Amino acid sequence: MLSIIDARTGEPVVASVRRGPTRVEAHARGYGAASLRVLLVADLLVRALEMSGTPAWALLSGGASDSAELRAGAAALGMHPFEDGRDAIAGTGAAQVLHVVGADGPATDGVRVAVAPAEGAVPDWAGPSGVRGEPAAGGATPGPDPAVLRLALLAVGRTEPLRLDTAALDEARDTLARWRRAVAAWARQPSRPVPDEVRGRLRAAWEDDLDVPEVLRVLRWTEDAAPELPDGARFETYAYADRLLGLELTRDVGAPA
Secondary structure, eight states, rough: OEEETTTTOOOEEEOEEEEEEEEEEEOOSSSSSSHHHHHHHHHHHHHHHHTTTEEEEEEESSOOGGGHHHHHHHHHTTTOOOOGGGGOOOOTOSSEEEEEOOOOOOSSSSEEEOOOOEEEEOOOOOOOTTOOOOOOOOOOOOOHHHHHHHHHHHHHHSSSSSEEHHHHHHHHHHHHHHHHHHHHTTTTSSOOOHHHHHHHHHHHHHBBBHHHHHHHHHHHHHHHHHHSSSSSHHHHHHHHHHHOOOOOOOTTTTTTO
């Protein structure tokens, strides 16, 4: 079951509860890398909870003036839609509330999921009407593949500061391109189930305080250090992990080699 360290107490709490839905409330103010990181952690929590059988939904709390930009950025990065936190009534219809809060976030009751600061320029994905895919305000382009930014944000554990510099983005771009090529090639082979050992390592990683960097290490091991795995099992492993990561690793399946 998913266990999260409550930043208020320093103690782990079990986040996977099946007696009712869990509300994941992201507290973000101001458009930028730090706020997008908070939203991404909330998105990962929703995904992990759903994979454990716990219904969950995400809400956004913060300044109304930057809501459109934040929602456009979240949509571009493939996150779950965020409901408006102002419309939520504490405790209504929720067995548990998880508050995802950045370094300068507000004080909250309930379980507090801390997210360390993030720095670096991020694209402006909000067009004139805040619709994904429109040109950004002022005619600027929306930027590169959003999955590259998503992977760069995932590469560092949420409790460690992160800087989106050229080196981090280049590494994410190269890794994502390599993995998508590999997944497309593995998909041409007969499918095989995810090995129990590998599935267990993946789940143990993300259920241990949402340790996404360890999930990425398991994928690298599956890619390079496990020659005994058939390619069909590698494909299913990456497809399974991508339910959490949201990197569209199977995007190029069926494309010309």
